[in-house]
Amino acid sequence: MQVDGTPYRTIWLGDDGETVEIIDQTKLPHRFEIARLETMEDAATAIKDMLVRGAPLIGATAAYGMALAARSDPSNHALSTAYNQLHATRPTAINLRWALDEMMQALSPLSPSERPARAYERAAEIADEDVEINRGIGRAGLPIIEAICAGKRPGETVNILTHCNAGWLATVDWGTATAPIYMAHEAGIPVHVWVDETRPRNQGASLTAWELGHHGVPHTVIADNTGGHLMQHGLVDMVIVGTDRTTASGDVCNKIGTYLKALAARDNAVPFYVGLPSPTIDFRVHDGVKEIPIEERSGDEVAKITGRTAAGEIETVTIIPDGSPVANYAFDVTPARLVTGLVTERGVIEPTAEAIAAAFPERVRVAA
Numbered sequence: 001m002q003v004d005g006t007p008y009r010t011i012w013l014g015d016d017g018e019t020v021e022i023i024d025q026t027k028l029p030h031r032f033e034i035a036r037l038e039t040m041e042d043a044a045t046a047i048k049d050m051l052v053r054g055a056p057l058i059g060a061t062a063a064y065g066m067a068l069a070a071r072s073d074p075s076n077h078a079l080s081t082a083y084n085q086l087h088a089t090r091p092t093a094i095n096l097r098w099a100l101d102e103m104m105q106a107l108s109p110l111s112p113s114e115r116p117a118r119a120y121e122r123a124a125e126i127a128d129e130d131v132e133i134n135r136g137i138g139r140a141g142l143p144i145i146e147a148i149c150a151g152k153r154p155g156e157t158v159n160i161l162t163h164c165n166a167g168w169l170a171t172v173d174w175g176t177a178t179a180p181i182y183m184a185h186e187a188g189i190p191v192h193v194w195v196d197e198t199r200p201r202n203q204g205a206s207l208t209a210w211e212l213g214h215h216g217v218p219h220t221v222i223a224d225n226t227g228g229h230l231m232q233h234g235l236v237d238m239v240i241v242g243t244d245r246t247t248a249s250g251d252v253c254n255k256i257g258t259y260l261k262a263l264a265a266r267d268n269a270v271p272f273y274v275g276l277p278s279p280t281i282d283f284r285v286h287d288g289v290k291e292i293p294i295e296e297r298s299g300d301e302v303a304k305i306t307g308r309t310a311a312g313e314i315e316t317v318t319i320i321p322d323g324s325p326v327a328n329y330a331f332d333v334t335p336a337r338l339v340t341g342l343v344t345e346r347g348v349i350e351p352t353a354e355a356i357a358a359a360f361p362e363r364v365r366v367a368a
């Protein structure tokens with residue numbers, strides 16, 4: 001997508017053909033900075049410290065991490081060490097394991113001397129595939145927005161609520177939840193996005209608002225607790241969110257707070273959609289609440305908040321009393337029964353085991 005008129009992806013190969021460049025998302029929205037990954041360890045740190053985040057981008061960064069590992073030592077031992085180190089960075093997004101498995105599958109049958117070139121090639125394919133998957137999600141989701149628009153008076157705005165950042169910054173390009181929104185905007189449909197701030201890390205306020213603003217999509221940042229009120233007053237036509245892992249039965253794990261939005265949507269008959277790229281489906285798990293590991297992060301993310309002062313300095317301040325204990329669960333699970341539809345690259349499907357298996361039969365076979 002565009003940043004001040006220049007097209008960007010979130011991750012790309014450097015001019016030397018070996019190092020990898022990323023947008024450092026910890027600096028947004030106040031500074032747009034590019035970071036360089038020179039080693040597998042750099043890639044692992046970028047994922048762990050959330051310079052890159054969002055399930056599909058975590059996967060693409062891990063793939064390039066394997067390429068950086070293969071460049072320095074393509075032995076079986078070094079690759080399996082890299083796999084384990086990258087896999088340990090974050091526990092919830094399944095795209096991480098998916099991408100690492102794809103890389104291992106591509107590299108294991110080859111001799112060590114053949115591996116570095118193939119590793120870079122496969123990582124680039126994974127990044128390109130992500131772009132095409134998200135484009136497919138956009139095409140599948142656009143008719144939903146068109147249908148809502150068709151039911152309104154001419155020129156009336158379609159109001160869409162989203163949580164966290166499932167935008168192009170969370171993927172290689174387009175985003176999952178945002179792909180239909182960008183396409184609707186480009187098709188001339190008057191869309192407006194309610195952007196949940198998404199405490200504690202504020203991915204909505206810092207990242208979704210930033211990318212929508214740079215693309216010219218009308219939006220309003222709201223406190224996380226606002227969605228239910230807006231829905232009660234007819235100010236939300238649909239909700240669309242991303243996902244870090246969706247079970248074979250359609251339970252959706254996403255950023256903490258997503259479940260509460262789904263409950264409010266159900267109570268107010270607002271459709272609740274999930275942008276779901278197929279690598280985010282975990283065919284090995286069925287009960288999302290019981291089986292998906294939920295990341296618990298530092299309490300500092302809840303206890304402190306970072307922002308820009310009037311003098312332009314970036315500062316972090318504490319917002320809770322000294323000594324108060326803090327809990328920081330990063331994700332929750334929305335049961336399939338609360339989901340209206342899964343917007344995938346193969347169309348909008350019901351959140352049921354049958355529909356998911358029918359849409360992605362080749363993935364079911366591999367997981368069996």
Ligand SMILES: CSC[C@@H](O)[C@@H](O)C(=O)COP(=O)(O)O
Nearest residue numbers: 053054055166170176242243255
């Ligand atoms: C297309 S991204 C989908 C999800 O990864 C996104 O909604 C999300 O929860 C990101 O969480 P984060 O902790 O910022 O990695």
